[in-house]
Amino acid sequence: MYSKFQNIETPFYYYDTALLEATLKAIRDEIKPYPHFHVHYAIKANANPRLLSIIQQAGFGVDCVSGGEIQVAINAHFPTNSIVYAGVGKSDKEIIIGLRNNIFCFNVESIPELEVINQLAVKENTIANVCLRINPDVSPHTHANIITGMAENKFGISMADMEKVIWLANSLPNIHFKGLHFHIGSQITNMGDFQLLCDRINRIQDWLDSHAIRAEIINVGGGLGIDYQNPQVNTIPNFKDYFQTYAQYLHLRPHQSLHFELGRSIVAQCGTLITRVLYIKQGTYKQFAIVDAGMTDLIRPALYHAHHKIENISSTAKTYELYDVVGPVCESSDVFDINIQLPTTQRGDLLAIHSIGAYGEVMASSYNCRQLPQSLTDKDF
Numbered sequence: 001m002y003s004k005f006q007n008i009e010t011p012f013y014y015y016d017t018a019l020l021e022a023t024l025k026a027i028r029d030e031i032k033p034y035p036h037f038h039v040h041y042a043i044k045a046n047a048n049p050r051l052l053s054i055i056q057q058a059g060f061g062v063d064c065v066s067g068g069e070i071q072v073a074i075n076a077h078f079p080t081n082s083i084v085y086a087g088v089g090k091s092d093k094e095i096i097i098g099l100r101n102n103i104f105c106f107n108v109e110s111i112p113e114l115e116v117i118n119q120l121a122v123k124e125n126t127i128a129n130v131c132l133r134i135n136p137d138v139s140p141h142t143h144a145n146i147i148t149g150m151a152e153n154k155f156g157i158s159m160a161d162m163e164k165v166i167w168l169a170n171s172l173p174n175i176h177f178k179g180l181h182f183h184i185g186s187q188i189t190n191m192g193d194f195q196l197l198c199d200r201i202n203r204i205q206d207w208l209d210s211h212a213i214r215a216e217i218i219n220v221g222g223g224l225g226i227d228y229q230n231p232q233v234n235t236i237p238n239f240k241d242y243f244q245t246y247a248q249y250l251h252l253r254p255h256q257s258l259h260f261e262l263g264r265s266i267v268a269q270c271g272t273l274i275t276r277v278l279y280i281k282q283g284t285y286k287q288f289a290i291v292d293a294g295m296t297d298l299i300r301p302a303l304y305h306a307h308h309k310i311e312n313i314s315s316t317a318k319t320y321e322l323y324d325v326v327g328p329v330c331e332s333s334d335v336f337d338i339n340i341q342l343p344t345t346q347r348g349d350l351l352a353i354h355s356i357g358a359y360g361e362v363m364a365s366s367y368n369c370r371q372l373p374q375s376l377t378d379k380d381f
């Protein structure tokens, strides 16, 4: 199937839209038993317009973390009343974009932010729908840089401040308190971590009940992980277990809806970065495969020591050798992987770097004045 890539300028992002459709279908199928569950796609994972259009048509809402993302979501025809908006540093301009578009919910992360949203809503003569983002102090088993729900992280309102902030939200005239929001981190594959979050929320809900505070919605964020080791085997995450975990362990009140903000689990596996080998270089201790993609096109390995499976899709060699696969950017961290076994590789071979659909293209930069790669889908061939 890869022979068709031979004459295309590299590097480029390749998206398998058939896999994206199958993933969206799996979510729709597995969520069906729970009509009060709603998925908002976390647009920061990948804002490629062709993917957004497919996700929008599948009927999902959207989760934004900036005014720019709200604008992109609206341009992609997501209904504004399906937009949730989180972020610790919302500017006045961004808040106004949210207010004027009457978004479903601001996920508010601090007292000063709540006060500013109220002031701006007064000025705009509107009511802001608000969830409070609570930092539940839960520590998931994932990379430290992508944990967000521990007390030491900058995100959310601490459990200790929660009571005060709920009273404040209920007292501000142009704030409508809708409920609570949580997001404990990303690339979480252990359902026990989500179960811990459920336990924490259950205790908070008991407290809400005892104070006669009504929350219409609970939003548990995203974070479901994918299999970076075996991307071609486990193409679609186990959404059944994921939704079941929440259905089983989270005790919702009869009137409540439950909201999810899934990013990586929707788009990661449908993307592949295709890159060409420029040089095989014998180092003192190492053999390098120097490729034409760099950290500017996929920064996750440099940023989080993330692992992406790399495959030589040109070589028919029967012998294998060890390589460090590195990019051309003038940074020592511009390394995709070290000491990996590939079939004997030569200049001109194409390598596929898998699972790059989430936090790949969307994080690209033009550092070193590099051109941004083009993106293609299965529909282009």
Ligand SMILES: *Cc1c(COP(=O)(O)O)cnc(C)c1O
Residues within 6 Å of the ligand: 042, 044, 045, 063, 065, 086, 183, 185, 186, 187, 221, 222, 223, 224, 261, 262, 263, 264, 265, 358
């Ligand atoms: C990044 C983010 C998400 C999506 O996380 P994934 O791990 O990609 O599912 C959801 N909610 C918030 C608030 C986020 O910042």
